[in-house]
Amino acid sequence: MRRRRRLRRPLVLLGLTALALLLGSMLLTTQSGGRWLVARVQTAWPGLLHCTRFEGRLIGPLTLHELALASGGVQLRVERLHWDWHPAALLAGRFDLGALRLEGVQLTLPADEGGPPTPGLFPSLPPPPLPVRLRSLEVAGFALHQGGAVWSLESIVLAGALDTAGLRLEQGRIAAGPLVLELGGHLAAAAPHALEAQLHWQVTLPQLGQLTGEGELTGDLAALRLATRLLAPLPLRLAGTLHPAEGPRFDLSGEWSDLRWPLDDAARAQSSAGRFQLSGRADDYRLALAGPLELEGIPALELELSASGDSSSLQAQQLSARSEAGSLVVSGRLSWSPRLEFSCEINGQQLDPARFHPDWPGELDLAGKLIGVAPETPQGVWQYSGELEYLRGSLRGFPLAAAGGFRLAGEVLSLEDVRLHSGSNQLELAGQLGDTFDLALAVQAPDLSSLLPGLRGSLAGAGHLSGTRTAPRLQGDFSGQQLSWQDQGLARFMLRATWDGEDEGQLLLNGEGLHAGKFRLERVEAEARGGLSRHDLDLRLRDEAGRQLLLVASGGWREETWQGELRELLLAGEPFGRWQLAGIVPLTLGTELLAMPAFTLNGPDGATLSGELYWPWAGEVAAQARLQGLPAHRFAAWLPEGLDLGGELSGRLEVRGASEALRGEGRAEWEEGVLVASLDKEGPLRIAFSETALDFSLTPVAVVLRLACGLPLDGILQAELAAETGANGSTPLRGQLTARLPDISSLAGFLSLAAGLAGQFSLDAELGGTTSMPQWSGDARLSGLAARLPELGISLREGWLHLAATAGEAPRIEGSVQSGDGELQLQGEFSPGPGFAWPLALRLSGDRLLVADLPEARVRVSPDLRLERRNNVWELDGTVQVPQASFALEDLPQEVVRRSDDEVLAGVGPESAANGKGSGSFRMRLQLALGEDVQLHGFGLTGRLTGKIMANSDEGLTTLDGQLNLVDGRYDAYGQRLVIEQGRLIFTGPALDPGLDLRATRPLHDSAVKPYLLVGGRGRAPRVTVSSEPHLPEAEALAYLLTGRALNRAGQQEGSAMAEAALALGVSRAEPWLRQLGAKFGFNTLEVQSTTGAWGKSAVAVGTYLNPDLYVGYAAGVFDPGGAMLLRLRLGERLELETRAGTQSSADLFYRFERK
Known part of the structure; x- marks a missing residue:
């Protein structure tokens, strides 16, 4: 019994222990135990911990959902927490936290009360009871809230350990928007906490791209030494000391090299090297900066900045910029609390604007002030004020002085005594512009050239603007003489204004000699009488060709709309004649509507143009126009000379729908259309066109044009062109073109050199691509070509021409034509593009082509030519061989007119090429080669021509190089036959001035004297001499040349022949011989x-x-x-x-x- 009692107590203790272990095991190793424990904590400390759901076991892994902790004003909320730790490590004397992952973390701190920092915030850390190891901490989504401000991090990844020596960070990575920071290092536990840390970071910013840098932190929390550098793309270094326990206090310095902006090769701002310093605390710091700066279009600057600031403002003691263009010094203050505002003083010395623009040389000094204040509310406006104390010096060789002030608040601008003096010119401005006006202007500028480069003339006057936006008052009187700016100008003008803004006033403008580019007006007259609510307008324009415009209207402004009547409208001048408005037409013109009810313009020869217009800027548009009875010959002014048009033009046009989705259609007809060519010697040529019409349609997606025309002899012409509307950039195109001309004989009248023209023409083409790069495809053929060329005596036969185009490829041209027993072939291609300066490459080749068959000339040629057009420059290159030719020329006419040396042919030469009238410049390199069968008969001369000539032409100047030889030559003159021993034309320059080298002799079998004729010099100034072997006086040599005998043996009849010959050789040289002959014959x-x-x-x-x-x-x-x-x-x-x-x-x- 006693023994049982003695065993009961240990058994009870053992049971209690087993029960405790069982209960602890249930709490730690079961999900229900974990849930029970979390519930007990929430019940015991309400408000401290809250969790909506628990999963897993306390010994891990465990997951908490909707976790919330709160204590002392600090709140932590976690959407999901997952923790997998290793409790078995506790048996080895270690605390292994394992892996911890938090999602959706929200940390709220109490608002900062703004008390002064407490020194010595970093005491020694108490040693942990066990070494702690964190294998992985992951935070996905972190936000820190304090006082209305929010700082967010996308992710945090940490791994490290904590022991008695301190904290060791083995891995650290923080991502916040464009910034990614990686770090690692060691922090000692004992004060002052020695620290060694390595940093590596990268940030991606707009326009800068990705920036990469690295750095180190060494020292302790009492004094940290920072060294960091930017690796790419800009080299930048920063070093210094941080004192976290002193405010914190910082002392940093840095330098840069090869800074540029933007970062690409086309940088507009660059700095080769520089340095900066930043020291103090956040509420009391100093900043210094120095370095060069190169800005696009500005001379290189040397910048220096000395400034100080606090948490609410920055005070710039001096910001200086010095360069070859002078120096500029700015001092001032920038504040951002309680609101944003700035103020500065600006001083400049020896400023030379020519460094920025070469047309503005000078030397200027200036001094001024500028103030800006931001609005206190979002509905407010910025307020600016400034004062130019002085601007003085010289500009473009003229003295310059300016001063004045301004204030700007929203849309209200006030000018205070603005004065400008430049040379002899003066300008004064003062007053206000805004909802109300009070602005005075006075100008006296007898020489505007001293104000702006390129500005010419004189201007004088004064004026005053007052009243309001809706009822302005204007008084002014201005005049100018010989005003010009670039390609615009006005010979003289006078402007006089007296406008009280109500019902009375006058605005008068008279001008003469207005020009803008090629636009010219001889006279401009405009007058407005009345007030804004009711006034009359007269406008008269006349150009140098006598064309004029007359407009008379009356009406008034109602808010932002002008309503009135168009009382007269006259347009007169060639080629369209006189058009006049019939009756009075109401007119509305404003920011929301343009409206003109039914109107009619009566034109020449009974033509009329009528229509109506209602065009709201937002709403349904309704517009239509109709043209009737316009003579087509009014358009003949744009046709080549000798062409005219017959028939009448009529048409209609209608547009309707919303402004952003317009629809319309129209049609133009050429009734009884005829083309008249006054080219045929027998009378004018008339080509009739039947049923000619052009249709127009407009939809919100496309504009379409359709042309249909009946050509002579059952020919047709049909075309369609469509362009998409609303396209951005280049407009897509599509189109078709079809033409048939079964008999081209009707075109013979346009070819004045051709007769008996025959052939057929067909064309089928499609258009695609865009307006900037159209693409053609199709086929054009000319077949059965035949014609006579009476002026050349030849007939062309079996001619054909074929043009084939495939989209995306260069169109090709092929063709041939026969003349005589020879044939000319053509091959080439061209590249269509914008405009008509299309690149072209053609080759023309042939063999023994008959090009002339006349009694006086029969010529065959074998050409091999290349014709190209590149960059609007035509180039002709190749050879023309003449294998056979014969020339049978009659004697020169009885009276010969020779071209004078100083004669100038209009439109020929480099001047005509330079004036741009042609379709591009022309260059030529062409070789003419004469064969062995080129015969010459004429002027008493017989023989063969041989040789080669190279013709070169550039910009209208033609030169020839080479020579022509006369072989087997004979010359009959004055009853004698001279033998040409040597005959050469030598070309070494201008085409019409060859060098001459000719020697002709008369064989005398019964005399020892050999007379001969020499021709030298150049074609424009030949030298003719008579000589002999042995040498005799010229009169004697001439007697032997013409009579075969000495002068003293010649008879009177022979003397007359010798006189004529002497005269032919030259009057001045003939007179001595004539006197000698006269004395001999009495x-x-x-x-x-x-x-x-x-x-x-x-x-x-x-x-x-x-x-x-x-x-x-x-x-x-x-x-x-x-x-x-x-x-x-x-x-x-x-x-x-x-x-x-x-x-x-x-x-x-x-x-x-x-x-x-």
């Missing part, structure tokens, strides 16, 4: 007679006195085959009778007297 007169300025009237005169009172003579024309017999009889000392008989006869009586 003539009292043997001379050349010439009418001044008319060499064609020259004659050789021979005569003798039969007695002292009777003279008989004969004159033979050099270029006129006729002659005249002359008889002169002396009747007295002062009286003579002269008679002349020839192609014209006359008798004259002369009385001679002398003045002393």
Whole structure:
């Protein structure tokens, strides 16, 4: 019994222990036990802990949902907590936290009361009872709330350990928006807590891209040494010391190199190197910065900044910028609490604007102030004020002085005594612009060229603007002379305004010589009378061609809309004639509506244009127009000379629908259309077009044009073009073009050199692509081509031309035509594009092509030519061989007109190419090669021509290089046949001025004398000499050349021939020979007679006195085959009778007297 009692107590203790272990095991290892324990804690300490659901076991892993902790104003909320720890490590004397993951963490701290920092915030940490290890801490979504501010982190990843030595961070990664920070290091447990940490971070910012950097923290929490550097893309270094326990206090310095903005190659701002310093506390710091700065379009600057600040403002003691353009110093203050505002003083010295723009050289000094204050409420406006104390110096060689002030609050601008003096020009402004006006302006500018480069003329006047936006008052009087700016100008103008804003006032403008580019107006007159609510308007415009516009209207402004009547409208001038408005038409023009009810314009020859317009800027549009009876010849002014149009034009147009989705249709017709060409020698050529119409349609998605036209001889022309509306950038296109001309003979009148034209033409084409890059595809054919060219005596036959185009590829051209027994072939391609300066490459080749078959010339050629067009430059290159040709030329006409050396052909030469009238410049490199069968017969000359000539032409200037040779040449003159021993034309420059090298001789078998004729010099100034072997005087050599005998053996008939030959060799050289011949044959007169300025009237005169009172003579024309017999009889000392008989006869009586 006693033994049982002694065993009962241990059994009870053992049972209680087993029960406790069982209960603890149930709490730690079962989910229900964990839930029970969490519920008991929530009941015991209400408000401290809250959890909506518990999953797992307390010994892990466990998951808590909607966890909330609160204590002392600190609140922690976690959407989900998952913890997998290792309790078995406790048996080894370690606390292994394992892996902990938190999602949706919200930490709320009480608002900062703003008390002063307490020094010594970092005491030694108590040693942990067990070493602690955290394998992984992951936080997905973290937000810190304090005093209305929120700081968010996307994720946190940590791993490390805590023991008696301190805290060791093995892995750390924090992501917050564009910033990713990776760190690791060690923090000692004992004060002052030695710290070693490594940082690596990257941040992605707009326009900057990804920035990467690294750094180190060393020291302790009393004094941390920071060293960090930006690795990419900008080299930047920062180093210094942080004192966390002192406020914190910081002392940082840094430097940079090769900074640029933007970061690409086209940087607009660059700084090669610089440095900065930042020291103090957040509420009391100092900033210094220095370095170079290069801005696009601005000379290199040297910047220096010295500033100090606190938590609410920044005070810039000095910000200086110095460069070759001068120096600028700014000092001021920027505040952001309690509101944003700034104020600064600006001083500049020796500023040279030419460093920014070469047209503005000068040296200026300035001083001024600028203040800006932000609004206190979102509905408020910024307020600015400024004062230019002075701006003085010289600008573009003229003295310059300016001063004044301004205030700007929203849309209200006030100007305070703004004055500008430049050279002799003065400008003064003062007053206010806003809801109410009170602005005075005075200008005296006799020389505007001192104000702006390129500005010319003079301007003078004064004016005052007052009243309100809806009822302004204007007084002013201005005038100007010879005003011009770039390609715009006005010879003179006068503007006078007297407007009280109510019912009375006048605005008068007169101007002359207005021009803007190619637009010219000879006179401008405008007048407005009345007030804003009711006024009359007169406008008259006249251009240099006499075209004029007259507009008379009356009406008034109602808020932002002008309503009135168009009383007169006249448009007059060629080519469209005179158009005048019939009656009075109401007119509304405003920011919301343009409306013009039914109107009619009466035009020339009974033509009319009528319509109506209702166009609200937001709403349904309704507009229509109708044209009737307009003579088509009004458009002939745009056709080539010699072409005219017949028939009448009529049409209609209607547009309707909302402004953003318009619809419309229209049609234009050419009734009894005819094209008249005054080219045919037999009379004008008329080509009739039947049923010609152009249809137009507009939808919200496309504009479509359709053309249909009946051509002569059952021909047709049909076309359709569609362009998408509302397209951004280049507009998509689609279209079709079809043409048939079964017989092209009707076009013969347009080809003045052709007769008997025959052939057929067809065209089928499609258009695609866009307006900036259209794409053609299709096929054009000209077949059965035949024609006669009477001027050349040849006929073309079996000609054809084919153009084929495939979208995306260059169209190709092929063709050929036959003439004689030769053929000309054509091949090439071109590249359509914007405009008409399309690149083109053609090759023309042929063999023995007959190009002339006339009695005086029969020529065959074998061309091999390349014609190209690139960048609007035409280039012709290749060779033209002449294998066979014969020239049978008649003698020169009786009277020859030679081109003067100073003659200029209009439109020929480099000037015409430079004035832009042609379709691009022209270059040529062409070789002409004569074969062995090129015969010349004419002017008494026979022989063969051989040689090569290279023709070069650039911008209208043509030069020739090479030579032509006369082989086997003979020359018949004055009854003699001369043998041409050498004949050459040498080209080394201008085409019409070759060098001459000719030697012709007369063989004399019975004489030892060999006479010859030499021709040298150049084509414009030839030199002709007669010589002989052995050498004889020129008269003797001429006698041998023409008669075969010496001069003393020549008869009178031969003497006449020699006189004519001497004259042909040159008048000045002939006179000595003529005197010698006259003496030999006993003539009292043997001379050349010439009418001044008319060499064609020259004659050789021979005569003798039969007695002292009777003279008989004969004159033979050099270029006129006729002659005249002359008889002169002396009747007295002062009286003579002269008679002349020839192609014209006359008798004259002369009385001679002398003045002393």
